Amino acid sequence: MPVHSKHLSADERRAATVRAVVQLAAQHNPSEITTTAIAQQMGVTQGALFKHFPTKEAILEAVMGWVAERLLARVDQAAAAASSPLLALEAIFMTHVDFVAEHPGVPRVMFGELQRAKMSAPKRMAQLLIRRYGERLQHLIDAGKASGELSSSIDTAAAATLFVGTIQGLVMQSMLAGDVRRIRNEAPGVFVLYRRAIGSRP
Secondary structure, three states: OOOOOOOOOHHHHHHHHHHHHHHHHOOOOHHHOOHHHHHHHHOOOHHHHHOOOOOHHHHHHHHHHHHHHHHHHHHHHHHHOOOOHHHHHHHHHHHHHHHHHHOOHHHHHHHHHHOOOOOOHHHHHHHHHHHHHHHHHHHHHHHHHHHOOEOOOOOHHHHHHHHHHHHHHHHHHHHHHOOHHHHHHHHHHHHHHHHHHHEOOO
16 A cells, blocks of 8 residues: 655654655565665655655665664563563563564564665664663563562573564464464463473472
8 A cells, every 4th residue: 555645744754764664574575675666655756755865775775774763662561561571571572463463574673674785874774673672681681580479590682682583483474374473372381381481490
């Protein structure tokens, strides 16, 4: 569905561009999405698009900024509403899954940027997002170890890596199956296994 943006402000036009890329990435390889396709998705000319973004890389940088801002805000909100570190980890897990299910183009863009051989502004932003996300997880894992809710013997960094890798695995399998939204059904059972791996021992 085209993102109509002929009468938008500059900020609204930039936001519409990001939405268009995320929508296109849900169905296409992000590396093959051209500025022509983005403009067509928005219902504008390429000239109008380039008034706000000088290059495709600048567009992808804005997309990564959009992903980072919204995903981190949502996981922070989910964690803040939880009553314990383990419940906060579960809330983050399910919130992340919901975010991917709502925006199936996001993991395609993320994976595409991280696979680039050369460093770029979008790749740097993707790496920063992962680092900031990991820091939040490690803080919660350490809090859970301190409270006795999680096993004191687990490696905090490894547990955070496993958390992210578990979500990535769910995403990859659902992409291979052709339906990213299926992760909502599979996520609860998978988190049970993760919780058992890091939980305190009787």
